[in-house]
Amino acid sequence: MEQAISFERVPTRIYSDSEKASKAVAHEIASLIRERAKEKKPAVLGLATGSSPKKVYQELIRMHKEEGLSFKNVITFNLDEYYPMQPDAIQSYVRFMKEQLFDHVDIPLNNINIPDGTLPIEKIPEFCKDYDEKIEKLGGLDFQLLGIGRNGHIGFNEPGSLINSKTRLMTLDISTKIDAAIDFGGLEKVHKKAITMGVEKIMHAKRVILLAWGEHKAESVARAVEGPVTSDIPASYLQQHNNATFILDETAAAALTRIKTPWVVDSVIWDRKMIKKAVTHLALQLDKPVLKLTNKDYNEHGLSELLSLYGQAYDINIEVFNYLQHTITGWPGGKPNADDTHRPERAFPAKKKVIIFSPHPDDDIISMGGTFQRLHDQGHDVHVAYQTSGNIAVADDEALRFAEFVVDFNEKFESSNPKANKIYKEAVKFLKSKRDSEIDIPSVREIKGLIRKGEAKNTCRFVGIKKENTHFLEMPFYETGTVRKKPIGEEDIQIIMNLIEEIQPHQIYAAGDLADPHGTHKVCLDAILEAIQRLKHREYMKNCWVWLYKGAWAEWDIDQIEMAVPMSPDQVFQKRMGIFKHQSQKDGVVFQGDDSREFWQRAEERNRGTANIYNKLGLAEYEAMEAFVRWRF
Known part of the structure; x- marks a missing residue:
C-alpha cells in the first residue's frame, strides 16, 4: 500500500504486518548484495539493532541457508552501542548482532564494524573519527537500516541532534532510557551514554529504510513523516533524503492522516465502520454529543460527501448514536432469553x-x-x-525474599526434601552476587515463575x-x-x-x-x-x-x-x-515503561x-x- 499522499513528506509503505514488511526489506537488501557481488564490489550496509529489524535478519539468514545468499562481499557498520559495554553482556549490541545475524551467515569477521563500548573515554573521539573515515573510504553506505525511537531518534541521535552531526558519544534522553529499562532490568541500571553514528553519515547513505512496528511508534512516525523537519524529531531529517522510505505495519501507521482521517485525503467507501469513525471523530473534535452535530459541522470539517449521501445530519447522527448504544451491555456472555438482535453477544447458549x-x-x-x-x-x-x-517481571529482591523464606522454613522444620532446599539455597547464593549482565539461572527463573x-x-x-x-x-x-x-x-x-x-x-x-x-x-x-x-x-x-x-x-x-x-x-x-x-x-514493577x-x-x-x-x-x-x-x- 504506497501512495503519494500530500500530508506525507517522505515515501511511506504500509504492510498488514511486520513479517510481510520485513521480508520485503530483506529481499531488497539481498538484491543489493547480489548486485554488488556481480560487480565485484562490496555491499556496505548500515545496520540497526532492537526489535524492529529482527525479522529482517531472520529472513536474510533463511536466504543464506536455503537460497545461497553469500555475505562474503558484505561490510557492515552498526549504528550504535551503549557505553560502557562489554561485548558479551546481555544488552550489548555486539552480542545482539552475533546472535541475530552474524553467527548464522558467512560474513568475514574483519568486515564487521560496531562501535566499541570498552574503550577508555579519552579514546572515543579518535575512534569515532576513524569510524566515519572508514565509511567515507568505502564510498559511503550503500544501504542504511533504521528504527525509530518514541522520541523520534534514529540511532542514538537524540532530540537536538543536528543534521551534520558526526559519530560521537551521546547522553541518552530519559525517554530512551525508559524504553531500554526492559532490557536492563530497571531504569536505574540503564547506561547513561552510547556511541552513535551521526545523522550526517545516515543522510549520505545511498538508500535508507526506516522500520516501525506497533502502536507505541505511531505518534513518532506521524511527526517524522508529516511534521516539519526539526532537530526535535531527528527522524524528520529523512524528509530531505532523496531515497528514503518508511516501512510500517498497520498499527505503526495508525496516526498518519490517511489512516486516522482518510476522508480528508481522498474519497472513501462510506460503510458502517467508516461512518462511525468519521462521526465520532467529528463529535470529539468539536466536543459535541453526536445528536447535536449539524449540517454546518459536517460541511466545515471535510464530511460534505457523507452529508450528501444522507441529506441531513440528523439522520447520520441517529444512525451512529444507535451503533454506539448497541455496543453497551452488562451481559458480556449474552443475556438469557433476550432479543439479541442489537446486542453485541448472542443470548444462546445461556451458559457459555x-x-x-x-x-x-x-x-x-x-x-x-x-x-x-x-x-x-x-x-x-x-x-x-x-x-x-x-x-522476568519479578524483581530480584522479591525472588530473594521468597527463596530465603523457603530456606529458613525448611531449616526450622527440618524439611525432608533436601533437593528442593538445595535449589533454593542455590538461588539465594546467585541472587546475592548477581551482576547486571547475568541471565537468571534456571532455579531463579523457576522461583520467579512460582511467585507469579x-x-x-x-x-x-x-x-x-x-x-x-x-x-x-x-x-x-x-x-x-x-x-x-x-x-x-x-x-x-x-x-x-x-x-x-x-x-x-x-x-x-x-x-x-x-x-x-x-x-x-x-x-x-x-x-x-x-x-x-x-x-x-x-x-x-x-x-x-x-x-x-x-x-x-x-x-x-x-x-x-x-x-x-x-x-x-x-x-x-x-x-x-x-x-x-x-x-x-504492585510496587516498583520491573518493566514500568514510561508511565510511573x-x-x-x-x-x-x-x-x-x-x-x-x-x-x-x-x-x-x-x-x-x-x-x-x-x-x-
Whole structure:
C-alpha cells in the first residue's frame, strides 16, 4: 500500500504486518548484495539493532541457508552501542548482532564494524573519527537500516541532534532510557551514554529504510513523516533524503492522516465502520454529543460527501448514536432469553464455556477484570489460561525474599526434601552476587515463575474460578531468561490448540494490545490466532466468538469498540482488589515503561476514560467501561 499522499513528506509503505514488511526489506537488501557481488564490489550496509529489524535478519539468514545468499562481499557498520559495554553482556549490541545475524551467515569477521563500548573515554573521539573515515573510504553506505525511537531518534541521535552531526558519544534522553529499562532490568541500571553514528553519515547513505512496528511508534512516525523537519524529531531529517522510505505495519501507521482521517485525503467507501469513525471523530473534535452535530459541522470539517449521501445530519447522527448504544451491555456472555438482535453477544447458549487467555499472569484482571468477574457471576463456565510464566517481571529482591523464606522454613522444620532446599539455597547464593549482565539461572527463573503463578491462583480464588479451570500454559517461546524472546514455535501453537480442543469454548478472550512494548502480547496473540485458524473447521468452532481486549498500555479507539461492558463504582473497586493480588507487580514493577503509575491506576483511568468518551458522545454516564473488539475468522 504506497501512495503519494500530500500530508506525507517522505515515501511511506504500509504492510498488514511486520513479517510481510520485513521480508520485503530483506529481499531488497539481498538484491543489493547480489548486485554488488556481480560487480565485484562490496555491499556496505548500515545496520540497526532492537526489535524492529529482527525479522529482517531472520529472513536474510533463511536466504543464506536455503537460497545461497553469500555475505562474503558484505561490510557492515552498526549504528550504535551503549557505553560502557562489554561485548558479551546481555544488552550489548555486539552480542545482539552475533546472535541475530552474524553467527548464522558467512560474513568475514574483519568486515564487521560496531562501535566499541570498552574503550577508555579519552579514546572515543579518535575512534569515532576513524569510524566515519572508514565509511567515507568505502564510498559511503550503500544501504542504511533504521528504527525509530518514541522520541523520534534514529540511532542514538537524540532530540537536538543536528543534521551534520558526526559519530560521537551521546547522553541518552530519559525517554530512551525508559524504553531500554526492559532490557536492563530497571531504569536505574540503564547506561547513561552510547556511541552513535551521526545523522550526517545516515543522510549520505545511498538508500535508507526506516522500520516501525506497533502502536507505541505511531505518534513518532506521524511527526517524522508529516511534521516539519526539526532537530526535535531527528527522524524528520529523512524528509530531505532523496531515497528514503518508511516501512510500517498497520498499527505503526495508525496516526498518519490517511489512516486516522482518510476522508480528508481522498474519497472513501462510506460503510458502517467508516461512518462511525468519521462521526465520532467529528463529535470529539468539536466536543459535541453526536445528536447535536449539524449540517454546518459536517460541511466545515471535510464530511460534505457523507452529508450528501444522507441529506441531513440528523439522520447520520441517529444512525451512529444507535451503533454506539448497541455496543453497551452488562451481559458480556449474552443475556438469557433476550432479543439479541442489537446486542453485541448472542443470548444462546445461556451458559457459555469461556476461555480468557492472559499473556502474563495479571493481564486478565488488569485488562478485563470487571468482565471476568461478571462472566463468572452470570453463571458461565470460565477458564483462564496464563500463556507465559511472567518470570522476568519479578524483581530480584522479591525472588530473594521468597527463596530465603523457603530456606529458613525448611531449616526450622527440618524439611525432608533436601533437593528442593538445595535449589533454593542455590538461588539465594546467585541472587546475592548477581551482576547486571547475568541471565537468571534456571532455579531463579523457576522461583520467579512460582511467585507469579501463586498470585494468579489468588486472583482466580478472589473471582471465584475453580482450581481446575485455571491453566498455566508456560509457552516455551518465553523461557529465555531475558526480555528478548524466541520466535513463536510449533510447540507454542499446539499448546493453545490442545486447550481449545479440550474446552470447546463458545467465547475466547485474548489480548489484542499491540502497544505492549515488550512484544509478548503480540506473540501470544499470534499463537492464538494461528491455533484458531487451524481449528476453525471443527464443528464447535462455528459457535465460537473471539473477543480482543487491550492491556495496561492502550485502549481501543471509540470507533473500533464492538462491546463495552459498564462497571459501577463498587465493581471498579473490586477489580482493584483483584489486581492487588499480584503483589510482585504492585510496587516498583520491573518493566514500568514510561508511565510511573501502578497498573491498577492505569487500568482505572483507562476504563473511566472509555466511559467518559461514551458520555461525551451523548450516551449514558457510567463510572467505567471495559472495551472489546470482535475478531472474525
